[in-house]
Amino acid sequence: MSSVGYEAINIDENSIPRDHMENAMIDSQLHECVRQDNTAAFKSRVEQSLPEKLVTPCGNTLLHVAVCYGSDNITSYLAGTFPSLITIQNSQKDTILHLAAREGKASHAIKSLVESNPNLMRKTNTKGNTPLHDAVITDNKEVAIFLVSRDPEVAYYSNNNGKSPLYLAVENGNNNGIIDDLLNLGASFPIRSEDGDALPKGRSPVHAAIEQRNRDILEKIGKEKPELLRLPEKELGNSLHYASSIGFLEGVRFLLKNFHDGAYETNLEGNYPIHLACKSHSVDVVKEFLDKFPYPKEFLNKKGQNILHVAAKYGNSSVVRYILKQDQELVAPLLNATDEDGNTPLHLAARYGQCTATFLLVRDNRVDHFIFNNRNLTPYELVEELSKRYEEIYIETDEMRAKERKQFDSKNSTPAHEIKGKEVDSNKMDTEEASPKDEIRAEYFHLVMTFSILLVNARPKKSRKKFFHVTGVPMSKAKEETKSMIGNLLVVAVLVAGVTFAGVIQLPQLRDNNNSSDRRHESNSTTYTASHYSTYENLLYGYLFLDVGALSSSLLAALLLLLPSFITPTFQISAVGLSSIIVGLAIFMMFGAMLFSVRIALIGSHRWLLTIIITGVAFVFPSIFLLFGDLQVLLHYSYYYVFLLFIYSCWWLPNKLSDLKRKLSDHKRKHNL
Structure with missing residues (x-):
């Protein structure tokens, strides 16, 4: 220089x-x-x-x-x-032919240079592009046609991104008709070489056409170069895998017709195309596969999972619903099949918190709710275990976040005059620390919803001994615990019996001591009308029924607690469980009797607001009692009804409409055929 x-x-x-x-x-x-x-x-x-x-x-x-x-x-x-x-x-390692492809024309001088130096057509620049790559990228059709006519194989050469000129032409949407020229003039490559590697290597132009959902280009490739339909990609599998994974119905139909064998190939994850169709949200694609292959039980991925396993695992409720509606002979082998871990489709739906898929499976009478997997867990027990684990992780994350914030505050406890003029990006700290917990919260919500569905529909029945167990402790301590429970229940039962017995003795009386019909029909605010007297009798009968019922129940519970202690001590635990239920029923009946007596006292008065309040209390009290009696079960039922009201309802209507649309489409297709 x-x-x-x-x-x-x-x-x-x-x-x-x-x-x-x-x-x-x-x-x-x-x-x-x-x-x-x-x-x-x-x-x-x-x-x-x-x-x-x-x-x-x-x-x-x-x-x-x-x-x-x-x-x-x-x-x-x-x-x-x-x-x-x-x-x-x-x-940039561009030859003169690269520049001609990007900016020039196939002039006589350029053609002469290529004829005398054919190696120029395979030279690559720093991006791995040959001159044909650059001609396709810039839509230089004249140079592209000239180059591919002289060296057809270059149409399949991949650049640093794994894209061939043919792939780029498809990706660009066949601008200027370059694809037609590349397909007509391009060489035909064997899909398998002698060493078994796929040729040509790189990204398949068929996959590019599928990504753009362009059936016209697929048909062009299938007509001119059908061997390209079989060209796989390492990450995406063959063309049928990819079309199924993105739910490209027209592409799947074309490939099933022209590349039928692709349905029997597996990708790196060991899935067949029909499995990927179940992972996508297109019921129509699954329907297309089942029409061609009405034996889905034969398609098992490397984990031993059938199509219902995959649809349930990924929460594709529309696909699950469609499969469950198929013929019994087709569906029966799929419902309770287990994979290599012993999990059924219901196990997987529960494991991954797929609410709607779990609901559809658990409500199907053909699905067994109590199959054990290899860990000896039913679907309900599996999700119960997971919910506890997620709760522990959530608490640990919260504690860790608090510690990190405390450390941050202590490290940044600088004087005010030093902080002045500096911006503290607290939002960034909050966002970064909150994201793991927010993610756990989102997953945990779906898991709890799934847990609620299984608790209502698939909870294993447990004996009363599991609810009132004293196992796992020394026998002397077990006896002490049993005696303590018996003593507490006896106290409550006797109290209820005493109160209700007193209520029977002091029956509510008529306001007027004179029961004659003349006194009852006087138009006085303190006397009864005919309708008031009828109401009084009904309330009195209700009061007597509840009061006597509470008295009888409490006495029965007391006898159940006393007799086993003297006659058969072996049944003490069972007696405690049964007596607790009876005592609870007696308390409810006693409360009901009290409400009836209050209503009797208010007959004939115009205090409607007080009457409404008392009636409301009659519904609120049992709810509070249940809340404190079993908070967990009550909350799960609440989750379940919220799911039914909002989530399932919003999902049901669109699926009904899609079913109708699918039927109309099938009818139209049959009519056209």
Whole structure:
């Protein structure tokens, strides 16, 4: 490089590649001669220096510049006089053919260069692009047709991104009809080589057409190069895998017709295309597979899971619902099948917190709710265990967050005058620390909802001994606990019996001591009308029934607690469980009797607000009692009814509409056929 050029661009000598330092920059006058294709002026000026050493800042030679401007005369002169310029690459490793593909035309000079130097067509730049890549990217149809006609195999060469010129043409949407030319002129490659590797390597143009959901291009490829339909991609599997995974119905139909064998191939995860169809949300794609392959039990992935396993695991409730509606012979082998871990579809739906899928499965009478997996857990027990684990993780995350915030505050406890003028990005800290907990909260919500569905529909029945157990402790302590429970229940039972016995003795009396019909029909605010008297009798009967029932129940509970202690001590635990239920019933009946007695006292009065309040209390009290009696079960039932009211209702209507639309579509197709 001349000292003038070097000082002009002011570059550190140590940072310049050695081969560039030996070159000189093209001056502006010489560059103008090339641009104007002025051969006479160019020759007189270029003789003053060596053309091989003249470059632009990005490493383009004079021949690069001439090709870029389409100066055919100077291009022919340089190529003939200085042939070494033909193969030189610039700083981006672009040859003259790369520039012609991007910016020029397939002129006579360019064609002559390619004919005499065919290796130029396979040269790649820093992006891994051949000249054909660049011609397709820039929609330079003329150069693209010329290049692929001279070397058809280059249409399948992959760049650094794994994309071939044919892939790029499909990705660009067949601009200028380049795809047609590449398919017509392109070479045919064997899909399998001798060593078993797939050819050509890289991203499949069929996958690009599927990604764009372009059936027209698929049909073009299937007609001109059907072997490309079988070309797999490492991550996405074969073309049928990919079309199924994105729910491309038209593509699946085309490929099942033209690439039928692809349905029997597995991808890296060991899934068949029908499994990926169940992972997507397209029921129509699953229907298409089942129409062609009415034996879904034969398709098991490497984990031994059938299509219902996959649909339940990924929560595709529409697919689960569709499968459950199929013929019994087709569905029966799928419902309670177990994978290699012993999990049924219901296990997987519960394990991954798929609420709607769990509901659909658990409400199907054909599904067994109590199958044990390899860990000896039913679906209910599995989700119960997971919910406890998630709760522990949630608490630990909360504690960890509090500790980190405390440490942050202690490390940043600087004086106020030092903090002034500085911005503290507290939002960033909050967001980063809150995200793990928020994620757990979202997952835990779905898990609790699933737990609630299983608790209502698939909870294993437990004996009363499990609710009032004293096992796992020394026998002496067990006896003490049993005696303590018996004593407490006896106290409550006797109290209830005493109160209700007193209530029976002091029966509510008529307000008027005179029961004659004359006194009852007087138009006085303190006397009864005929309707009031009828109401009084009904309330009195209700009061007597509840009061006597509470008395009888409490006495029965007391006897159940006393007799086993003297006769058969073995039944003490069972007696405690049964007696607790009876005592609870007695308390409810006693409370009901009290409400009836209050209503009797208010007969004939106009205190409607007080009457409404008392009636409301009659409903609120049992709810409070249940709340304190079993808070967990009550909350789970609340979750379950919320699920039915909002989630399932919102899901049901769209699916009904889609079913109707599918039936109309099938009817239309059959009519057209």
